[in-house]
Amino acid sequence: MKILLFFHGGSKNRGCEAIVRSGIPIIKKYIPHAEISLLSQDFESDKNMPGITNLFDDSRVEIKKYSFEWFVSLLNLKLFGNENYAIRINYQKIFKHIPTHDVFLSIGGDNYCYGEQPWLYEVDRQIKKAGKKLILWGASIGSEDLSPAKVTDLKSFDLLLVRETLTFQNLTEKGIQNVKLCADGAFTMEKEELPLPEGWQEGNTIGFNYSPLVYKRNKASKEASIQLIQYILDTTTMTVALTPHVMIQGNNDNEILEEFYHHFKSSNRVILLPDTLNAIQYKGYIARMRFFIGARTHATIAAYSNNVPTMVLGYSVKSKGIAKDIFGTERLVLGINEIADTQKLIQKFDELVSDEAALREILSKQIPHIQSMSYKAGEYLAKIV
Numbered sequence: 400m401k402i403l404l405f406f407h408g409g410s411k412n413r414g415c416e417a418i419v420r421s422g423i424p425i426i427k428k429y430i431p432h433a434e435i436s437l438l439s440q441d442f443e444s445d446k447n448m449p450g451i452t453n454l455f456d457d458s459r460v461e462i463k464k465y466s467f468e469w470f471v472s473l474l475n476l477k478l479f480g481n482e483n484y485a486i487r488i489n490y491q492k493i494f495k496h497i498p499t500h501d502v503f504l505s506i507g508g509d510n511y512c513y514g515e516q517p518w519l520y521e522v523d524r525q526i527k528k529a530g531k532k533l534i535l536w537g538a539s540i541g542s543e544d545l546s547p548a549k550v551t552d553l554k555s556f557d558l559l560l561v562r563e564t565l566t567f568q569n570l571t572e573k574g575i576q577n578v579k580l581c582a583d584g585a586f587t588m589e590k591e592e593l594p595l596p597e598g599w600q601e602g603n604t605i606g607f608n609y610s611p612l613v614y615k616r617n618k619a620s621k622e623a624s625i626q627l628i629q630y631i632l633d634t635t636t637m638t639v640a641l642t643p644h645v646m647i648q649g650n651n652d653n654e655i656l657e658e659f660y661h662h663f664k665s666s667n668r669v670i671l672l673p674d675t676l677n678a679i680q681y682k683g684y685i686a687r688m689r690f691f692i693g694a695r696t697h698a699t700i701a702a703y704s705n706n707v708p709t710m711v712l713g714y715s716v717k718s719k720g721i722a723k724d725i726f727g728t729e730r731l732v733l734g735i736n737e738i739a740d741t742q743k744l745i746q747k748f749d750e751l752v753s754d755e756a757a758l759r760e761i762l763s764k765q766i767p768h769i770q771s772m773s774y775k776a777g778e779y780l781a782k783i784v
Contacts, residue, residue, distance in 0.1 A: 400784060401434045402426065403500040404536075405457065405493055405522075406507035409441020410448065412645045414585070414697030416678040418506055418537055421584035421773070423450035429777035430784065436500070438493060457492050486521040493522055502532040502784050508562065508583075511540045511549060512715060520552045527555050532784055535559045537583055537776065539717035542569045550575065558783050560776045563720025579779045582772035583721065585697050586704045590682040596640075598670045604638045605631060606685055606702065608693035609659070610645065610652050613712055619739035620712070621655070625662060627692075627744040632666050635752075639663070640688065641671045644681060644695040652695070690751055696721070704766055708758035710751045712738050724772075725765050731758075 410416035423435055427450070438457035439445040445454055462468045462485060472485035487494060497503075503526050510519060526533050533556050540553075540561070550573050553559060559578040561567050567580045595601065607628060614621050628639055641659055643652035653674035663669040672684060682701040685691055691702035694712040702709040703725060711718045713732040722732045731751060737743050751758070 400430060400432065400502065401436065401452075401500045402430075402502045402504060402784075403436050403438060403496055404451075404504045404506050405438040405496075406505050406510055406519075407437060407439050407445070407457070408507065408647075409439050410444040410677070411441055411647050413676075413678040413681055414644065414695060415507075416444075416448075417585040417588050417682075417697045417700070418508060418583075419445075419448060420450075420678055421586075421588040422504075422506065422536060422776075425584050425587065425774055425777040426780065428774065429781035436496075438496065455492070455496065459489050460491050462488050482517050483521050486518045487525075490518060490522055494525055497526055497529045497531060500531065502534065502780075504534050504536045504780075505538075506536045508537045508539055509715070509717070511535075511538060511553075512544050514544070515546060515548060520548065523552055523555055532557050534780060534783075535561075537562045537581070539563060539566045539715065539720060540569060541566075541716040542572075545569060545573050558779060560779060563717060563724050565716050565720035565723065569716070579775070580772070581776040581779065582724065582769045583697075583700055584773045584776060585678075585700045586766065586770050587773045588682060588701075588704075589679055590686050590701075590705070591677075591679045592683040592687070593676075593680055595684075595687070596670055596672070598638055598667070599640065600636075600638045601687070602689060603636060604640050604688050605635075606640045606642045606688040606691040606693065606698075606707075607656075607659075608642045608644055608652065608691075608695050608698045609655060609712070610694040611650050611655055613694045613735070613738065614655060617735050617739050620735075623739050623741045623744055624712075625659065626741040627748060628659065628663060628669070630745050631748065632663065632668055637668070637689065639669045640684065641669065642681065642685065642691075642693070642698060643672065643674050644693075644698040646674050690755070692748070692751075703762060704770070706759050706762040706766065708751055708755050708762070710747055725769060726761060 434452040436453035437451045442456045475481045475484045562583040570578045641656040660671040685701040686705035692710045693699045711732040719729045
């Protein structure tokens with residue numbers, strides 16, 4: 400059986416890397432003889448991905464202005480309001496693999512959270528038109544994202560594997576039947592422990608992750624985050640380890656965290672982890688932190704899965720749903736408007752510290768269950784292929 404993982408943005412986003420790294424062994428556990436190939440929009444970043452049979456380039460093919468394809472695309476758009484011809488040109492590197500694979504796993508877990516995207520629907524249509532199995536792997540989708548066109552597309556899938564209960568509820572309430580609840584595979588991902596950097600306090604280091612995505616959605620959150628770090632330095636003895644997790648041009652955690660580092664460098668209690676580590680190496684550092692505060696979902700999953708009490712600078716259904724599945728409530732998850740409120744951040748940080756023992760106890764009990772739910776994805780997949 401030939402399985403193709405597609406809509407992977409590349410491993411400069413360590414969360415995307417974590418989905419692939421963890422997904423492959425989960426699939427192999429239940430379908431041992433599967434040939435698993437990966438289509439990557441950033442081929443170079445995935446050259447060392449373990450466990451795949453083939454790595455294929457999925458960079459977009461641009462339509463040259465005034466070319467034959469350009470005129471045909473323009474006519475289709477102007478006369479019929481139809482983008483499908485252009486989409487088939489842009490995404491031809493996906494389409495050419497349809498005849499040679501049996502099962503297609505759409506692994507861009509957030510792809511359905513960004514408004515109408517006709518290219519998604521056309522790729523899915525062509526896969527199903529060819530009689531292939533189509534699965535959405537580890538997705539999160541908010542109720543506000545579920546347009547009629549998107550619901551129709553999702554109903555065409557053979558299986559929707561969603562990673563938290565809020566998305567499960569959102570889809571089932573729309574009458575979508577082909578949905579199964581699991582958990583993000585990254586909860587099961589291995590970790591690699593590198594030597595600790597200078598300034599790291601064993602048992603007394605707090606990780607901090609902040610992203611340009613959060614900054615763009617609420618610019619005031621940057622100053623509030625700086626004030627929170629200052630509060631941590633003023634009221635505790637902890638070292639703050641700034642932890643990047645996405646290094647994509649235009650969406651690079653490291654660039655904004657470098658600003659934080661230089662702001663606090665003179666304190667001698669703030670360190671910046673390198674931006675060259677892979678997902679399992681970041682997880683190795685996060686696992687040895689006392690606390691973690693993060694905006695990137697898979698950085699917080701790395702913390703949760705190692706029983707590290709975590710505060711989430713949340714901005715989507717996934718962070719809320721994951722916390723709800725662990726704690727029963729959206730515990731220590733702050734919405735996009737709340738994270739600009741310095742006092743709210745400080746209040747939640749104080750709660751994080753005061754509830755440290757209780758949070759660790761809940762995590763130690765719940766994470767094995769969450770990890771078993773991660774493996775459910777492989778079990779459900781095996782039953783339909």
